[in-house]
Amino acid sequence: MTTFTIGHSKTPAREFFGKLANAGVRRVIDVRLKNTSALVGYARKDDLAYLLESFAGIHYVHTTELSPDEDLFNDYKKKSLPWADFQPRFLALMEARKIEKKIDPALLENSCLLCAGKTPHQCHRRLILEYLQDKWGTPLDVVHL
Numbered sequence: 001m002t003t004f005t006i007g008h009s010k011t012p013a014r015e016f017f018g019k020l021a022n023a024g025v026r027r028v029i030d031v032r033l034k035n036t037s038a039l040v041g042y043a044r045k046d047d048l049a050y051l052l053e054s055f056a057g058i059h060y061v062h063t064t065e066l067s068p069d070e071d072l073f074n075d076y077k078k079k080s081l082p083w084a085d086f087q088p089r090f091l092a093l094m095e096a097r098k099i100e101k102k103i104d105p106a107l108l109e110n111s112c113l114l115c116a117g118k119t120p121h122q123c124h125r126r127l128i129l130e131y132l133q134d135k136w137g138t139p140l141d142v143v144h145l
Contacts (some may be wrong), residue, residue: 001105001138004112005125006145008043011118016042016092017056019145020112027059027111028052031125033067043116065097066113066128083122091131099128100135108132108140120144 004023008016020028028048028135035045049060068076075081076124108129117123126144133140 001107002084002141002143003108003129005120005121005123005129006112006114006144007125008114009116009119013042013051017021017051020052020058021056023112023143023145024077024110025056025058026109027107028061028114029066029107029111030060030114031066031128032062033064033070033073035062043114044074062083065099065102066094066124068124069093070126087127090127094128094131096114100132103132104136105132105136112145 004020004025006016006019006028030045030048030117035043035048037044042048045062052058052060065071068086068090072081072086072093076086111123113128114125117125120126126142129140129142
């Protein structure tokens with residue numbers, strides 16, 4: 001099962017949509033807590049859903065169940081919570097939400113988790129997939145676009 005991840009920060013629209021289309025992504029799962037800011041241009045929820053479907057035939061889903069909660073988001077983004085402290089708190093949140101029981105593994109096939117982070121190294125989209133692989137005991141073929 002191939003699952004993708006992508007971040008939109010500092011990525012031109014042509015490159016962003018090209019990566020998704022060339023990879024054969026069928027569904028983008030937006031895991032951002034906040035996806036309506038005017039600062040994100042083409043990646044605003046309604047614009048992104050329209051562009052994905054119209055130009056690439058890619059379905060768009062937004063789920064805050066896979067996002068940090070407001071407190072954790074603010075601590076990390078606004079109060080400079082170090083990644084080393086963010087990571088265990090985020091994983092504990094995923095555990096408390098029991099996301100492994102709410103997400104059908106088939107949903108991830110040819111899907112792409114989207115968030116803002118340019119790279120997956122210090123981004124919750126990577127943590128989500130690692131968490132699910134561990135809980136499901138099923139390896140995912142993860143490709144970071």
